[in-house]
Amino acid sequence: MRRLFPHSAPSLPAPDTASPVAVPDSVDREWTLEELADAYGYPEADDPVRAGRTGWLRANMVSSMDGAAHHEGRSQPLSSDADMRIFGVLRGLADAVVVGAETVRQEGYRPARAREAFAARRAAAGQGPAPAIVVVTAGLGLDFSLPLFAAPLVPTLVLTGAGAPADRVREARAAGVEVLFAGEGLGVDPERVAPTLAERGHTRLLTEGGPKLLGQFAAAGALDEMCLSLAPVVAVGDAPRVMNGPAVAVPERFALVSVLEEAGFLFTRYRRS
Structure with missing residues (x-):
């Protein structure tokens, strides 16, 4: 796994020391669960991003390249080992x-x-x-x-x-x-x-959908964060999108927080802007 965004500078040892070089997040390697937990931590209660909100509702969904939320009724065919690790971490934090x-x-x-x-x-x-x-x-x-x-x-x-x-x-x-x-x-x-x-x-709330419930949260302005895994597969068919709810008058903008990548899967994280 490697971080594509935000970019992190490598940490180098001081000259003439034997200290090991810290591996930057941009290098492809296996992340520990602790590292993933730090990367996906919830904002603290006093974080300005949570001002006026009683809790923090984040969603976790996986989508195919063509926008399918599942294949034949289940999300597992779109998932991967890395996706399931992140799934477990998000649950472990909630x-x-x-x-x-x-x-x-x-x-x-x-x-x-x-x-x-x-x-x-x-x-x-x-x-x-x-x-x-x-x-x-x-x-x-x-x-x-x-x-x-x-x-x-x-x-x-x-x-x-x-x-x-x-x-x-x-x-x-x-x-x-x-x-x-x-x-x-x-x-x-x-x-x-x-x-x-x-x-x-x-x-610290985590919603795993489905698309109808997630669409209702988004349309009501109740969704604070979206963790979307983009699978490098095409599902076609008539599966719904990851959000399938009532229309909104004006599309709501979210800000990109981070992007991780492993084996062609993109693990994105967006927050209400």
């Missing part, structure tokens, strides 16, 4: 992973697991052993007997609207699942997700 119900069903979501590589970092940040999975759903058409709900290391949350089917809400709660309301109608209001989760202490 308080909670926000995901749509359809993605939970299609991708066969399981509970997030604790990873020793991130244990000390999470403890220092006051985080639990693993991020909570937060499922966004309008109809609660979920199987609450699955391990994601029945046997998580950290309790899975269901996020819906106050107008959700009352019988399904009761069924979820009877199964021991905590249901939170972030909207007055049938579904969730995207701009209320971060404040609702912040009340539970979850301010």
Whole structure:
């Protein structure tokens, strides 16, 4: 892996010393998980970029060269070993992973697991052993007997609207699942997700889509950061784009933060400008 942007100058030893030369990020090499975690760290609460925001919502998606968000319903065919390492790091840094119900069903979501590589970092940040999975759903058409709900290391949350089917809400709660309301109608209001989760202490948020949920976040102005992996493959077909939501009156501009590359994959990071 190498950094394409921003450029980093090599660190050289002082003359006449035996100190080793630090390898610049632009040299292709395998990055450690610690290096990746430093590169993808969340902005601190007092960072000016977070002014006026109760939390920080970043997205992580992979796309083919022709803009497909998945192939035959799953993102795995577009992924790579490096993409999965970054996927794991982003989860290791997050308080909670926000995901749509359809993605939970299609991708066969399981509970997030604790990873020793991130244990000390999470403890220092006051985080639990693993991020909570937060499922966004309008109809609660979920199987609450699955391990994601029945046997998580950290309790899975269901996020819906106050107008959700009352019988399904009761069924979820009877199964021991905590249901939170972030909207007055049938579904969730995207701009209320971060404040609702912040009340539970979850301010470092990661969403993994799907495209419909991510499009709703973006259209509502609730998305703070986009981590987009561009795969060097062509999928064609009729798969949706990584964002598939309501139109916006004026396209919103994001600023490029960094670009990493490995084996032809580009790992980009953008922030709301």
